[in-house]
Amino acid sequence: MGLLDANISNRNVLVTSVDNVMNWARLSSLWPMGFGLACCAIEMMATNASNYDLERFGIFPRSSPRQSDLMIVAGTVTMKMAEKVVTLYEQMPEPRYVLSMGSCSNCGGPYWNHGYHVLKGVDRVIPVDVYVPGCPPRPEALIGGLMKIQELVRMEGLGISRQDALKKLAEKSVDAQQVIDQVRRATA
Amino acid sequence: MDNGMEEAGNIMPAAVLESKAAYDIIRGRFGDAVSEFDANPTMPFFEVADASKWVDIALFMRDDARLKFNYMACLSGVDYMEQEQLGIVCNLESIGHYPHRIAVKVKCRREGGSIPSVACVWHTANWHEREAYDMYGMTFEGHPDLRRILCPEDWTGFPLRKDYQVQETYHGIKVPY
Ligand code: SF4
Numbered sequence: 001m002g003l004l005d006a007n008i009s010n011r012n013v014l015v016t017s018v019d020n021v022m023n024w025a026r027l028s029s030l031w032p033m034g035f036g037l038a039c040c041a042i043e044m045m046a047t048n049a050s051n052y053d054l055e056r057f058g059i060f061p062r063s064s065p066r067q068s069d070l071m072i073v074a075g076t077v078t079m080k081m082a083e084k085v086v087t088l089y090e091q092m093p094e095p096r097y098v099l100s101m102g103s104c105s106n107c108g109g110p111y112w113n114h115g116y117h118v119l120k121g122v123d124r125v126i127p128v129d130v131y132v133p134g135c136p137p138r139p140e141a142l143i144g145g146l147m148k149i150q151e152l153v154r155m156e157g158l159g160i161s162r163q164d165a166l167k168k169l170a171e172k173s174v175d176a177q178q179v180i181d182q183v184r185r186a187t188a
Numbered sequence: 189m190d191n192g193m194e195e196a197g198n199i200m201p202a203a204v205l206e207s208k209a210a211y212d213i214i215r216g217r218f219g220d221a222v223s224e225f226d227a228n229p230t231m232p233f234f235e236v237a238d239a240s241k242w243v244d245i246a247l248f249m250r251d252d253a254r255l256k257f258n259y260m261a262c263l264s265g266v267d268y269m270e271q272e273q274l275g276i277v278c279n280l281e282s283i284g285h286y287p288h289r290i291a292v293k294v295k296c297r298r299e300g301g302s303i304p305s306v307a308c309v310w311h312t313a314n315w316h317e318r319e320a321y322d323m324y325g326m327t328f329e330g331h332p333d334l335r336r337i338l339c340p341e342d343w344t345g346f347p348l349r350k351d352y353q354v355q356e357t358y359h360g361i362k363v364p365y
Contacts, residue, residue, distance in 0.1 A: 116354045
């Protein structure tokens, strides 16, 4: 339930920690760098567009790395592009997050063997926080990945490093099959 | 299907006959510098036996009033590893003049070989020859700007050669899976 639904009266005083407020603000306005590298980018654009409407999460692409806090690596990273990706990543202000979208940027995808020109996973050049599998992932999957980033942001705080947060996030992992079964039962 | 066609006698489809007529004109002009005609039903072709004549042949094919091959549809590279050769295949057509089309093959040595450039004849050849060079490594004599076109300029090796092995690292980044 959101704050607005909570019918706050009593002179609108809320008590919480600075960490919480900061994280709430950060995770509600993730601004990804607007760049796409291959077919996955089409799916990312579809996710940004009105059908899936990423702006309801406060996510909308920026045209400059200086204004971005999230990099969605959407597509095939070629050897030529790899160094540019690193430059863009370094131009982003911290704290910054990286979401690797699709098999290509996860591990080379269909080009893993004979694609001499393809970087076999963008994590060879920049640290990746969340991997979204698929070729290409559906918009729902990308949104799932973005929500993982939001969870990660929520885990962070003063004195809690990214590493710790990622570990905590991993502990909270859910078995996808259970969720699927649950939904099937509910809709049956 | 191919066999059936040959057994039925050397009846060529009309399109191949067009190409054959064009070939005869070229053969009449250049004699043994071009090979026999190959009536391949998908794409009839001949080979340039004397590669040093390739630019002359190309200019003749483009400018002769009976040929007017004014359009290079494609230029591809080929690696004939067993014969120790590299080659190109040029698909030529005559837009707005004649219905004929033909492919021309030119070959060179596999190591250090070079083929005369026809970029001055058909502008399309400019980038296509650069791509053939990028992927196979033959050079094109007289090309105005023979640089790699797709791979990074400091890439090692020529990716479409049959014995190509990808390099271990590129600028310190591991390349193989
Ligand atoms: S993962 Fe599939 S859809 Fe995405 S960029 Fe690679 S090939 Fe294209």
